[in-house]
Amino acid sequence: MLVRVKLYRNHESLFKEFDLVLEPSHTVLDLLYTLKEKYDPTLSFRSMCRAGICGTCGVKVNAKPVLACKTKIAELEEPITIEPLDNLPLIKDLVVDHSVLIERLKRLKVWYEPIGNNLQVFRTNPLVDKSFECIACGLCDASCPVFLTNQEFGGPMSFLRIYKLTQDLRNSRREDSLLRVKDGHVQLCTHCKNCSIICPLGLMPESIIKFEEVDLTKRGLISQNLPNSFDFF
Template identity: 85%
Template sequence: MLVRVKLYRNHESLFKEFDVSLEPNQTVLDILYTLKENYDPTLSFRSMCRAGICGTCGVKVNAKPVLACKTKVRELEDPITIEPLDNLPIIKDLVVDHSALIERLKKLRIWYEPLGNNLQIFKTNSMVEKSFECIACGLCDASCPVFLTNQGFGGPMSFLRIYKLTQDPRNSKKEESLLRIKNAYIQLCTHCKNCSMVCPLGLMPESIIRFEEAELIKKGLISQSLTNSFDFF
C-alpha cells in the first residue's frame, strides 16, 4: 500500500511517499512507527498511550483529523495520506504546537471554583457527561473553519469542556462561566458539525454549543441569529 506523509523541514512542506506492506488490523500509528523504524528515522510524530485516551497522536489522514492509534488501515482508501493537524502551528513533520488549545482553556477559566460547603450529590444528564469525558485531543478545533478568520473564537473543545461548569451546582461561578462563553464569540460557530464528526469519542461538541447558545439566548445575553451551516467532511 502506498503511504504519503507530509513532512515539514526547514520551514517548508513536502510529501514523501513510501510503499509499505500493511495488515488490515494495523493502525495509522503502526504505520508511523514502521516508517520511523524501517524507512526514515528522522520522522517526527507524537504518541503515548496507544489506547485512544491521551489524545496526543492526532493527525490528518486522507483530509480528516483522527487519532492515529484508533484509525485502522482497513477503514482507509489507498493511498493513505498523513498530514499534521490544521489550525495549529507546525513544529516538525506531524508534531504541532498545542499551546493555543491550552491558552483557550485558560482564557475561559475551565476549572471549578468550589462552593463554601461540600455538595456530595450531583445528578448529571448525558450532555454534561460528554463534557466530562473530553480528552482534549484538539481534533475538533483542528476541523473548525471559524479559526481561519477569527483566532479569538473559543473553539469547540473549550465550549465542550466548559459546559459542565454551567450545569454543575458544585461550581460557584456558573453565571460567570456563561458570560465567558458569550465573550468567546460562541455565535461565530457555523454549525457545520465538523467537530462532532471528527470527535474520536463521539461527544458531539456542536450539539453542546447549541445548548449553550440556547441558554445564553434564554438569559438575554445574546440574540438569536441565523448562521451558515455547511459540512467540510
C-alpha cells in the same frame, strides 16, 4: 498487505511516498512507527497511550482529523495521505503546538471554583457527561472553519469542556462560566457539524454549543445566529 503512503515532511516541504507491508489490523500509529524504525528515523510525531485516551496522536489522514492509534489502515483508501492537523502551529512533520488549545482554555477560565461544602449527592445528565469525557485531543478545533477568519473564537473543544461548569452544582461560578462562553464569541459557530463528525469519542460538541447559545439567548446576552447557521436539521 501492501500499503501506499504519502507522508508530509515539512523540512522538505513535500510529500514523500512509501510502500509498506502491514497487517490489516495495524493502525495509522503502527504505520508511523514502522516508517520511523525502518525507513526514516528523523520522522517526528506524537504518541503516548496507544489507547485513544491521551489524545496526543492526532493527525490528518486522507484530509480528516483522526487519532492515529484508533484508525485502522484497512478502513482507509489508498494512497494513505498523512498530514499535520490544521488550525494549530506546526512544529515539525506531524507535530503541532498544542499550547494554543491550552491558551484557549485559560482565556475562557475553564476550571472549577468549588463551593464551600461538599455535595453528598451529585447527579449529571448525558450532556454534562459528554463534557466530562472530553480528552482535549483538539481534533474538533482542527476541523473548525471559524478559525480561518477569527482566532478569538473559543472553539468547540473549549465550549464542550466549559459546559459542565455551567451546569455543575459543585462550581461556585456557574453564571460566570456561561459568560465566558459569550466572551469566546460562541455565536460565530457556523453549525457545520465538523466537530461532531470528527470527535473520536462521539461527544457532539456542536450540540453542546447549541444549548449554550440557547441559554445565552434567553438571557438576552447574544442574538440568535440564524444567518450563519448551516445546521442540517
